[in-house]
Structures are given as structure tokens and as C-alpha cells.
Amino acid sequence: MSLTDMAIARIRELIRSGALPPGSKLPPEQQLAADLGLSRNLMREAVKALAVARVLEVRRGDGTYVTSLAPGVLLENLASAVELLTGETLLELTETRRLLEPAATALAATRIDDAALTKLAGHLDAMRASRHSPEQLNLHDAAFHRTIVAATGNETLTTLLEGISSRTLRARVWRGLVDGRAADQAITEHEAIHRALAARDAPLAQAAALMHVTTTENWLRANLHRPEEGQRVGSSSEVARTLP
Missing domain, CATH: 1.20.120.530 (GntR ligand-binding domain-like)
Known part of the structure; x- marks a missing residue:
């Protein structure tokens, strides 16, 4: 597993565990990276990948949110x-x-x-x-x-x-x-x-x-x-x- 895949897996686990429920806002990048023991670059790559997969939604000027996680999404x-x-x-x-x-x-x-x-x-x-x-x-x-x-x-x-x-x-x-x-x-x-x-x-x-x-x-x-x-x-x- 690549480092980026590991970063993706850690964010997904936060979502699966309910720590980041649907519609919730992710902590600031620096804080989340520190909490997960990841570099900010790895965190950015993981967020980009999860945004493409419609797991996360990046709202410019507002932050990053977990989507509804509905099947249609x-x-x-x-x-x-x-x-x-x-x-x-x-x-x-x-x-x-x-x-x-x-x-x-x-x-x-x-x-x-x-x-x-x-x-x-x-x-x-x-x-x-x-x-x-x-x-x-x-x-x-x-x-x-x-x-x-x-x-x-x-x-x-x-x-x-x-x-x-x-x-x-x-x-x-x-x-x-x-x-x-x-x-x-x-x-x-x-x-x-x-x-x-x-x-x-x-x-x-x-x-x-x-x-x-x-x-x-x-x-x-x-x-x-x-x-x-x-x-x-x-x-x-x-x-x-x-x-x-």
C-alpha cells in the first residue's frame, strides 16, 4: 500500500467509525494531518482522491466536508x-x-x-x-x-x-x-x-x-x-x- 493509499484508508476509517459522519466538516488540514500522523502533502493527495470518489466535497473558501454518502452520490x-x-x-x-x-x-x-x-x-x-x-x-x-x-x-x-x-x-x-x-x-x-x-x-x-x-x-x-x-x-x- 502506498503512503497516499494509507492516508486515504485512515480518513475512510474516521468516516466508517462515525468520527466524521455524513455532512460533517473535516478539521483544518494541519490539525487533521497531525492527528493522523501524516504530512500535509499526503493529506492533500488523500483528500483529492476522496473528492473524486465523491466521499468528500471541497468547498472553496469554506473547507472540506463529508458528502451525504448516499448511494446516488x-x-x-x-x-x-x-x-x-x-x-x-x-x-x-x-x-x-x-x-x-x-x-x-x-x-x-x-x-x-x-x-x-x-x-x-x-x-x-x-x-x-x-x-x-x-x-x-x-x-x-x-x-x-x-x-x-x-x-x-x-x-x-x-x-x-x-x-x-x-x-x-x-x-x-x-x-x-x-x-x-x-x-x-x-x-x-x-x-x-x-x-x-x-x-x-x-x-x-x-x-x-x-x-x-x-x-x-x-x-x-x-x-x-x-x-x-x-x-x-x-x-x-x-x-x-x-x-x-
């Missing part, structure tokens, strides 16, 4: 990290979505209110109206699923699913561009999810969401390396080049 950079993943990670992300999203949809069925159901219906209408525009259809597709996960009231689950959605959304748009049946199938599957949620039927909602995500996953597995003029098409890099 600490996991906010997950989407950025996912965007940098290389290799054959698209299928892994889709597989992860299949494991998480149906369970989230089942939970939402037990907690969703009428306002959220109305919002879902609006996104369904927008999907139907944009069935010939894969980009627009999938934007409303993503908003549809965000509304469902938000209805769970589980911020950690919401943030995790949002973090992986950007890469899988690009793949879904790519599917819409090359598969003429994708739009109608997606709309039908979303209608089934909406009906199950409206009925507050958790097992049916989970099954409908599982079928929907599995359909996308199976299509990607079949087409991710489809040969075309001797080249691989549909890889993560190809999807990124195809879409804006």
Missing part, C-alpha cells in the same frame, strides 16, 4: 466507469441487467403508485409514436424502465441499474437500426410489463420483465459477432461507431 461515477469498459463486456452488462431488472420490476409492482403508472403509460404512447425512430423509441424505453426502478424506492438498486443502462441502451438502439421487428416486439413486451404492474402482480411483472430483457440478450448473443464482408459486426466498438 457514491455510485454516481459508475456509468462513467462502465463507458470505459473494453473487451466483450456488453453481454456481461446485459446479463447483469437480466439478473437485476426483473427482480426490481417485481418489487416495483408491490410499491408503484398511480402517478408512476400514468407516467409509464405516457412513455408507452411515446414509444408507439416513435416506432420508426430507434433512437427516440429507446430513449422512452430507458425512461420507462427508470420509472419502474424508481418506484421501488431503493436508491442503491436504482443507481446500479442506471449505471449499466448507457451501454445497453446503445446496443438496443443498434438492434432497432438493423432489426425491423425490434420496435413492435419491444412495444408488445413493454405493454405486458405495464399490465402486470397495473395489476400489482409481482410474479407476473417479474416474468414479463425477464422475457423482455432475455429477448434482447438472446438477440445480442446471436448477432454480436455476425460476419459481414469478412468483418465482425455488432461488437461494442462497432455499436459505438454506429450510434451518435
Whole structure:
């Protein structure tokens, strides 16, 4: 462990122990460095690293504070990290979505209110109206699923699913561009999810969401390396080049 890592670990321990609770202000740099037996340079490096990780917030002219440490804050950079993943990670992300999203949809069925159901219906209408525009259809597709996960009231689950959605959304748009049946199938599957949620039927909602995500996953597995003029098409890099 480097000296900077040791400094980071000591500050994190103060936070974990409750000595520095969420929202609290850190002691002055010189005092904290002395209390932890660190140099001021090491302290500065540790604070910078923890600020990037959203554990600390540096307020110019005021001091350094512990953030709320809420999942939406600490996991906010997950989407950025996912965007940098290389290799054959698209299928892994889709597989992860299949494991998480149906369970989230089942939970939402037990907690969703009428306002959220109305919002879902609006996104369904927008999907139907944009069935010939894969980009627009999938934007409303993503908003549809965000509304469902938000209805769970589980911020950690919401943030995790949002973090992986950007890469899988690009793949879904790519599917819409090359598969003429994708739009109608997606709309039908979303209608089934909406009906199950409206009925507050958790097992049916989970099954409908599982079928929907599995359909996308199976299509990607079949087409991710489809040969075309001797080249691989549909890889993560190809999807990124195809879409804006």
C-alpha cells in the first residue's frame, strides 16, 4: 500500500467509525494531518482522491466536508466507469441487467403508485409514436424502465441499474437500426410489463420483465459477432461507431 493509499484508508476509517459522519466538516488540514500522523502533502493527495470518489466535497473558501454518502452520490461515477469498459463486456452488462431488472420490476409492482403508472403509460404512447425512430423509441424505453426502478424506492438498486443502462441502451438502439421487428416486439413486451404492474402482480411483472430483457440478450448473443464482408459486426466498438 502506498503512503497516499494509507492516508486515504485512515480518513475512510474516521468516516466508517462515525468520527466524521455524513455532512460533517473535516478539521483544518494541519490539525487533521497531525492527528493522523501524516504530512500535509499526503493529506492533500488523500483528500483529492476522496473528492473524486465523491466521499468528500471541497468547498472553496469554506473547507472540506463529508458528502451525504448516499448511494446516488457514491455510485454516481459508475456509468462513467462502465463507458470505459473494453473487451466483450456488453453481454456481461446485459446479463447483469437480466439478473437485476426483473427482480426490481417485481418489487416495483408491490410499491408503484398511480402517478408512476400514468407516467409509464405516457412513455408507452411515446414509444408507439416513435416506432420508426430507434433512437427516440429507446430513449422512452430507458425512461420507462427508470420509472419502474424508481418506484421501488431503493436508491442503491436504482443507481446500479442506471449505471449499466448507457451501454445497453446503445446496443438496443443498434438492434432497432438493423432489426425491423425490434420496435413492435419491444412495444408488445413493454405493454405486458405495464399490465402486470397495473395489476400489482409481482410474479407476473417479474416474468414479463425477464422475457423482455432475455429477448434482447438472446438477440445480442446471436448477432454480436455476425460476419459481414469478412468483418465482425455488432461488437461494442462497432455499436459505438454506429450510434451518435
